[in-house]
Structures are given as structure tokens and as C-alpha cells.
Amino acid sequence: MNKSINKYFGVLQRNLPRRSVKKNAVTLSSHLFLSVTFSASLFAQEVKKDSTTILQEVIITAPLNKSFEVNVGGFGSKDVMDVPLTIQTYGTKNIREMSARTVRDVLISDPSVQSSSYGGGFDNFRLRGFAMDNFNTIRRDGLTLAPHYDVPLELIERVDVLKGPSGFLYGFNSPGGTINYIPKRPTIKPYNSLTLQTSTLQDYYAAIDHSMSLLNGKIGYRLNAGMEKVGNFNHFGDLERRYIGLATDFKISKKALLQVNADWAWKSAMSDPLLRADQSSRIDPLDPTTFILPPKIDRRDALSPSWYRHKTEAYNIEAKFDYTLNEHWTSITQANYSQVNRHGGYVDLFNIQPNGDIGHADLYQSRGEVFSTWSLQSYLAGKFSTGTLKHDLFTGVSHKQFRDKSPYWDFVESVNGISVSDISVGNILNPIQPSRWDFGAEKEIDFKSSIQESSVFASDLITLNPKFQVLLGGRYIWYKARNLSAVAAPQDKNVFVPTGALIYRPFKNLMSYISYSRGFEKGDYAPFNANNANQPTDAIASTQYEVGLKMDFNKRFNLGMAFYDVKRDASYLNIANDFVSNGKFHHRGIELNTTTKLLQSLTLLGNIAYMDTELKEVTDLTALGKRTEGAPRWKGTIGARYALSFLPNLAIDCNLNYMGDRPVDAQNSGFIPSYTLLDAGISYNTKIGKSATMFRLHGRNLTDKYYYSGVYYSGGAEIGRTREIFLTAQFRL
Template identity: 30%
Template sequence: MTFNLKYSVLACAVLQAFAPLAQAQQLDGVASVVVTGSRWVASDRASIGGFTDAPLLDTPASITAISSTQMLDLSIRNVTDAARFDASVGDAYNAVGYAEQFSIRGFALDNASSYRKDGIAISADTQIPLENKERIEVLRGLAGLQAGVAAPGGMVNFVTKRPTSTSLRSALVEVSERGTLHGAIDLGGRFEDRRFGYRINAAADKLQSYVRGADGERQFVSGAFDWQITPDALLQLDLDHQHRSQITAPGYQLLRNEVLPTGVSPKTLLNDQPWTRPVDTDSSNVGLRFEYRLNPDWTLTANANKHWFKRDDYTAFPYGCSNEGDGFYPGYCSNGDYDVYDYQSVGERKTPWGAQAMLQGRFATGAVRHALTVGASVSERHDSYGEYVYDYAGYSNIWNNQAVAPAPGTPSTGPVMERRNDVERALFVQDVATLTERLTLHTGLRYVKLKRDELEDIEQGWVHSKDSFVLPSVAMVYKPARDWSVYGSLSHGLQHGGIAEMGTANEDAVLPPSRSKQVEVGLKGIVNNAVMVSAAAFDIRQGLEYVNAANSFVRAGQQRHRGVEVAAQGKLDAGLNYSLSLMALDAKQTGTGDAGVEGKRVTNVPELRSTAWVEYAVAALPGLKVDALWQYAGSKAFDPANRAIVPGYHVAALGGSYALRVGGVSTILRARVDNVFDKFYWRDVTQSLGGYLLPGAPRTFRVSAQFDF
């Protein structure tokens, strides 16, 4: 069934794409060429900065918004592709075949709370599909007012595609890497009764990763529908489901837990064993939104989303060295040997849901105009899993893979049961007061109540905790000119405490929630109606969580991230578009009382990261565009004690597209080469599970064709 569904979608995309082309060529005989006017212009609105779509120029926060059109133009298939265009976003143990994980401003995002679908938290424990997303919004900095619990670096919001007012028919086919095939269709419009609309998206992939052997498959389908009940009442419904099955590619540990491995290949699969199985994930969403306009100034909105996630996790997991002296745990042997463990966790389930209601309106008090939002939200999350299997099977080598027999016996995970549940309730209010034509005051407050139930173990039973927090936010925006704004903001954020990982002395212990604080000043503007520029300086502080010398996971002292962001994107002339982004960041560990980490750099945080993208429309051949991308990331610390420093890297990419019309069908052919010079580099590191490094992708290719008719 899975095989048939995958190839049915691929075949549908191909047939839908090429059937009209063949017919058009028979009728018209000659292909015609059309000049396209597409260009890189950043989306100028986003909802992630507050509680409704608002111009980025007037929002006192650092926000990036990438539209679905830009995703197509830049061949963005996943969030990893999108992150390359924002220097403030980095990878955080983003392993092939597993969940995409990122950091913003040097803080790793929380997969449970930092990723949102239409403002409601969803699990990010698998790659989030983009085929049904109208926009990716990235908020850099604290999101306490907007979201309550979220990592201090910010959050990512995915805005769902909605029905179109006119008929939409689009198909995409792509070939990449070692024969990866991708097909997608996008259908939208109104029914005969135009009060009702639809948007259907489907996609399928045959995955053959650049990591040889980390192969798999994916299928995705979604539907979005709306009903304009009355001119003032709109009801929206969306549903989606994704199945993904792929062998995951684990990272590398330090040799002797002190030296970076050398001479390794990013194409090597450390999980390459005869008994290796893919990680299977299923994820689904059902979203509902109702909007009612009470009068021209006041609107009532309610929305909800239910998310289901299931994973069967299998890995021939590389960890430690038992073949040298007393061994290294973590760490690989001097000669590259590493222990192989049979890891299994079957039947993991996560079922978050959330709902929010808001009353929004405008009024005046004397000369002061107000835009008021008052609302309430509730979210709940249930995590179920069994006792995992983690059995020693043998050893292999990073340069010369050794096949080992599976662990003896027939290991299986224990019974799956609910182990943790979280409930978050909140009341919030925000007032945007226009004091003068140039000066606006943003004030907000969110009251959050948290409840967590945790099953420590079968014998000891459940541990219960309750907390409440008040999260204030205040900002001032001054507009010296119509297209320029200067802002300053103070805000508080909130995040759940971390969970002690496998192998620590207090394994599975959960730290209490903690508060974070941020100060930010920024500048935004539009130059000559063609270039959008922004700059921000920030100072973020939160408690430092790490594994100390006693092998206990603790919170001690704080990590302080002080940085500057600069960005510009727009059009230099009729044929030249560009996007530039830079972040300089000083991230230090202070107040720990631990000489081993005090004053050291925070792990996986480059001091400088930048990205530049340029696109040129070739005047001599209308419809042809070529582009180049350059990324730079400075060195970063591997561990809290800074015993190993991972070197920085430069990576370049080239791309091109050709737009034409064949008959009545708009066609865009695209090609892209990533890591043009096939440079080896360590893309990101993590302290999770003892500390791992992940190499960046080698030179990879992709070609695609998009058909709109």
C-alpha cells in the first residue's frame, strides 16, 4: 500500500505536468518564451510577531518570513534549506533521516514548544512538510508574550495554505542526490457554490541520501477547506498526514573524547549494519479556525489544532570505545573503533493539542489610538513510550566499517504507556497604542499556569509539579519617516526544564521551568522602495543546563548571548536581486561556580555567521536566471569546557532557472549545485547523548520542473 501510494503520487505529478504540455505542443507546434518578473523580495507581513498579520516594518521584533513562492524559486524542500538564508538560524544535531533540529541566536529550539502550525505548538520530531505551507515565519528572540513556553532563541511558525479564489493547478517533479525522486501537486479553487473553497496538496519521495545507505521513502497528503458562512463569518478546516521511513545517519564522537576525527567522509553511514532498520514516523494534524467580524472595528477569532506523532526508532548506535585501555565513554578509540549498540524504541507517541480564542479591536482614548488583543489559550501534550532497548552488539570503525551480529537474544521494548503529560493554560493581553503619528507603544502581559505529571518509574509512580509565571513585554517604536522605524523592547520568556539524557547519573530527571530575559534595540527601513534593511542588537539570558563533572545534568549559572544582526534584501536594478544576512554573537557561560566551564563559550555557537545570495536575470535570454549562495560560519566550541574547538567553514552553491510557456502552460526548469567545491566541514555539534559532530553534505545536485496551468 505504501509503495503504491508513493508511486501513484509521483506518477500523478508527472502525468499532470506533461499531459497538457504534449497536447499544447500538438496544437501550437512551437514553444513560446515569456519573460518572468519574479524577484527576491522578503515577505512584508507576518503573524508571529504578535497575534495577527502585521507589517514587519511596524513590528518591534526581528522576524524573517519566507513565502511559498520564494520556497519554489529557491528550491526549498525543507526547513534545513530555508535556514541557509538566515544567518541567525543554525543546525543543532540535524541528523539525516531523523528530526530537523535548529538553533536561533545560539539557543537550541525545543522540539515540543518552539515549532508552531498556525500559532499552535506541534511536535517537531520528524521533518515538517512544506508542501501545504504558505509561509515560514521565524521569530528571533523571546516569544513569551506570543507563545508562553518556547526556547529563548525564538520560534518557527508554519502558516497553512488556504483555498484560492481562482483555479490553481500546479505540479512539480525533481531529481536530486543519488537518485532521490520528488513529486508534488497543488490544487486549489472554489466549488460551484463559491462560499466553499478547497486546497489539496500531495507529495511523495523516494529518498536516496548523500549518506550512502541512509535511504527511505515519504508520502504526504493534505486538504484545506473554508466556508464563508456569512460575509462576517468564516470557518476554516485543514487536515494533513505524513509517513516517513528512512535509515538515520548518526554523528561522530571525539577520538579519546578530546580530538576531532580526520579523514572521514560525510557519505559514510556509521549505522551501516545488516540488521539496521529505518526510523518510521507518522504525523497528522487537524486544524480548525473560526473568525467572526462583530463590527468594522472588532473581531472574534478561535482556532485549534490536534497533532498526532508516532515513531518506531531503530539505530545501530555508535557510542564509546571499549577497545582501548579502560575505554572512553563517550569518545571513539584512537584508531577510530567505536562500540555499536542495538537501540530500539518502538511505539513512541506524542499527542499535543492546543486552542486559542481572541477578541481584537480598535478604539481611541482622546488622541491615543489603541489596537487591543485579549485572549486565552490552553494546550496539552501527552508523551507515551516504552522501556528502550540499548544492548551492546560489537564494534566497528569510522574508516573501515565492520559488520557485527545483532545483540544476542530477541530484545524488545517494554510496554508503551504514558510517561509524561504537560498542561499549559494562559491569559494574555496586548495593547498597541499609537501615541503620535511617529510614536507607538506596545505593551503586553501573559499569565501562564503549567502543570506537569511525570512517571519516574513503575515502582515510585508519578511526580506532579505546578508553576505559574507572569511574562511582561514592552516595546517602543519610533518612525522618523514613513518607511523607517526604530524600536527598543524588554521581554520575558519561559521554557520547560531539560531532561537528563541517557547515561547521566540522574537519567530522565526533569529540571523545573525557567525564565529568560531579553533586551533588544533595532532598526528597519525600505530604501528606494526596492531594498529592505534591518539591524538589531540583543542581550538574552537564561539558566545554563549541562552535564557537570559528576556526570549529573544540572542548571547552574546562566548563558548570556549578546549579539548583532544585520540583513538586507531587495533589488539593485531590473535584473539583479540579492539577500544578505549576518550575525555576530558572543555567547558565554557565567555564574556557574564551576571552574571547568566558567567564562567559556557556549557550545555550537559560532561568533560570526553570514550568508549572501545573488540572482541575475540574463537579459540576452529572457526567462533565464542564475544565482549564487555563499555561507560562512566561524569556529564553535564542542563542549561546555571548550576542550575541543570545531573549525569554521565556507560553503558555496550555484543555481539557475529558465521560465517559458509551452502552449498555455507556464513552465520553470531549475537546477542547483550545493557545496560546489565539495568541501568537508563539521556542520554542527551537540552535547546530547555524550556529544556528537555532524559533517555537512558533500557536493549535491538537483534538477526540477514546475508546471502551472
């Protein structure tokens, strides 16, 4: 795909380092697809270049060093056209144009990702309908991060979303896929930028990005730092955060490269509640047509105590040593340590009446909880031939250890003389802030959990002839979990996770594949409102079959399509309010991605995903055959960017995002409604003195749609944000 596609959108399907990046974004409807196909004749036409000089955007120069990136785990560093897997990538331009601060802001436009967050606590997702395991699924350069680390996107060059069971790729992991952050690297030429931003929701933001190389490029560093404050903790969604990150490259020799990164991030956010309306008036509580939604609130109102926050402080240090043995073989060793100190506060509001009165409230928090993860992996990548067969081999070992030092949680609820107004705003339509609640001294440690996971893995991409390839791989995993809760039994699993694929290339720019993979993941935890609250299930197995197609036509049209079928051991809250492991989740779906550059100045993109989910083989007949909680049938995006010919430094863009309705629980006793959001922006590049400068006006939810961004914990509705307009200025110093 033409490099300008990433320049415009930053949404692409990733080619790993051996080639230039390929982009793969998508179209929302068959009408757009037909219009793109109809326009194919335009591709061969020469577009006359405007003679007007166009000022360069505020862009970052090339990286100082090129080294293999661990984007595809056990597959190694492969071109996307060599990988039988759907990979969606979001680059720095896309992150900037979306005014994104966390990955949740970016993934709103991914057709396979849905929000599964607990209010203002931390970002979590469903990928292909499966709730992600935040202990393993969020990674940076392939290495596990400590849970609840909302990585500042200012430290990140791009976000890769790898879809499908990830057991072979990384070990125990979510069946829906993996989110992998690729950190920024030092640049060849000096780079200095200052970004300032404000918004209509009282957002004040400043960030610096500084890069320098020394000793003729033998040493390079890149420093990012910034702060943001949204409101004064008297509004829904208010927060404050600070961060600093340093990335360094040391070119030890022509064959040896050492990269070391370190960062720190602090965040304090309103503990925005999930809302649950009173359902007691329903004659049949399982009839979804009678489900009652909470009354619509003023989305600027704080619905949790302003003094009650969700706070995290995160540290991360990582190193990667890349050694080139010869032109065919390379070895890489990586290690990291990641820690998050959490003061986690959660608010729950139950039995909300039509007039806004809260029937029941509670405050649930852990003070002084510490999550830590350290990991190590080493691998060898190379190419060789055996007779007429060509091999691309990747093999290695990995080990990681996770620890959670969990105190006894504070839990206060509106019973036994404690009124709703003592610990909550009382009424969500006319909220009144309660007095500060005295929780007393921090509590003692309840339990110390630990997980150890070691594995060996290998994959071989075998070229049979110019049209056919076979990919074979496997990972053997030793897994030990201790004290996952105060009363949880030990868990020990030794499992082999295979994968395989047949790849067919009828043409150079067209790849098709059929693949199989197996996965395992850490068990689910029972929700806090279950009879067996906070207790873990056993490890979870999954299998996936996928048929896919990837095409890059004439450098102007890109298409990706995948059909998948995933089965996973099911865990859910049954009609008796027990969290049980029983039956299978069966998810089948299709994803369509396409990008087209119709004209030199006009680029269209879009995506669409259809997902059929079902709970099978369960003993609870109220859940049998029902859709998966929180998973929509349809999700998609359509977007465009147009560079104005009469103002060559001005560009406009827009995105229309659609989300289908989602079941509120395993029994499908209700649904939260679908929604469509309109985002748009305008960018202008100019110079102030000798400094290249970019001004951008960007709006989210421009129609001020009232919507529910997610549903979690059996019917808890997460309210989506109101309209917000951002004004950004970025200066290249």
C-alpha cells in the same frame, strides 16, 4: 520593498495582513553594505523596460480568502513595522529554489539559526544560540504541533522565524524564538501543478498541488500530495517519505470564514550517527588546541545499520473560525489536534580511532512511542481611541495539553560479550554492515507524561503621536507537568510574562525601537550519556532587551538591524558528567539584514550575525566564562540573483553561506571548525503546449566542502552532506 524581491528570493521580513508584504533579507559584509549605499543614486533612475515578452513563471494565484494570520502570537496581526521584534520569513519561491524538503534546508541561510539535530532523527535548531524546545517551539499558524513532526514543506506557504523570548507570544517557549509554519490556502482561480525532481544522490521526487473554488468562491479546497525516496537505505542520509494534506475554506457569510486543514505524513530515515573521536591521548583533556576530530569519511557510506531506521507517522487536523464583528473588531478561534507515532532509532559511535575503528557503539530506540497535542485559543482584535490616544488592542485566552506515551527504551551496547561489529559498521573508513539485531517484542509502557498549560493575554499598541508609540503586553500562565520521566517530580508554575516597547518613527519609512520581554520554557532533559540520563530540569526563566532598526528606502533598499541581550537559566553537563541547573547563559549579539535591487535585473541580499555567549555564575570553574555549546560567534550569507537580459526567461542565482567554529561542550574542550558553502542555481521558464513550465538546475555545496553541520550531546559531531545537484521540472497543468 518591491514585490519582485519576494519573487526572486522569498526571504523577507514579514508585514502581516493589513499591508502588502515587506521583504527584509540581509548583507554579509560592510563592503557590500557600502556598495549598496553607493548605488543609492541608481534608485532614482528610470530603468528602461525590455520590450521582449517574458514568459510568466509557474506561480500560484491569489488566495481565495484573506483572513488574519496568527504570526506574532500575543501581539496579534500587526504590520512588521508595528512589531518590536525581528521576524524573518521564507516563502514558497525560496523553498523551491533551495530544493528544500524540511525547514532545516531553508534555515541554513538564516543568520540566527544553527543545526542542533541528532543525526538522521529529526530537525532541531539553535536560535540565537539557544537549543530550541521541540515540544513548544515548532508551530503551525500559531498552534503547537506534536514533537518530532518534520512538517512537509509542500503543505506550507511560508516559514516565519520569530526571534527572541516567546513567553508572551505563545506561553512556555524557547528564549531563542519560534518557528511558525503558515499553511497553503485555496486559490481564487483553479491551480494545478506537477513537480518532478531527481538528484545526484539518487533522489526521486514527485508532488502534485491542486486547488479549486466552488459556488462562486464560497467553498475552496487545496490538495497537496507527494512522495520522495533518496537511495535504498545503503547510503548516509537515505530516506523515504510520503505525505498528503487538504486545506479547505468555507465562506459562511461576508463576516464569517471557517478554515479546516488535515494532513498525514510518514517518514523513514537512516539513523545517521553522531561521531566522537577517542580523546584519551590528550595530556590536558580541557585544552581545545589538542581536541581530536574523527577521521574524514566517505559521505556516501552508511555508518549505521541499513535495517535500523528512525520512523515517524504524523497526523494533524486544525480549524480556524474568523468572524468580523464590524470594521474595527474581529474575533478568531483556533483549535488543533496533532499526533506523532515514533519508532525512534539512534546510533552512537564513541572513541573512534585515527584508522576509523569504533571503540564503543550502542543502539538506543523507542518502539511505539506516541506524542499528542491538542490546543485551543480564542482572541479579539480591534481598534479604538481614548482622547488623543489611538489603541490597537489584542486580547485572548489559550489552552493546550500534551501527552507522551513512552515505552521502555531498547538499549544495546558493545559490552558483556557484544562486540562493536555486532551492532555497528565496525570501522567508519571501511564500514561493514552488521547482521540484523533481534530486539525481541516491543516493551511495555514505562511512563505516561502530561503537560497542561492555560493562559490569558493582552497587548495594546498605543499611538501617542505620529512619531511615538508604546507597546504594552502581558500573559498569565498556569503550567502543570506530570511524569516528565519515570521518576520526575511534578512541576507546577503560575507565572506572569510581561513585555513592553517604545517605538520611534522619525520618518514614515524608518522605525526604531527598544523592547523588554520575559520568558519561560519547559525544562531541559539530561543527555542519555549523563549520570542522571533523561531527567528533566525545572522550568527555565529568561529575559531579553533588544534595540532595533527597520528601514524601507524608496522601495529598492531594505535594512533591518537588531542588538539583543538575553539571560537564561543555565543547564549543562559538568566535568563530573552530571547534568546540572546552575548559573546563567548570557547571549549578546547583533543581526544585520539588508536587500537591494541595484538594477532591474540584479538583486543582492545578505545577512550577518555576531554572537557573544558566556556561561556565568556557575560553580564548575571549568565552564565558567566559556562559550555556549554549539553556538558560533559569526554566521552569515551573501547572495545574488540575475535575470539575463539576452535570455529574458533565464535567471541565475547563488548563495555563499558561512558558519563560524562552535564549542563541543560547556567546558569548550574543543571546537568543530568553521565552513563556507557555495550553492547556485539556474532557472528557465517556458511553455510546453499551453502549460507554463519551469526547469531548474540547482547545486548544494558545489565545492564539495567537508564540514560538520552541528554538534550535539557533548561533542557528537554531525557530518554535513556531500555535494548534490538537483534537476527539477514544474508543470502548470
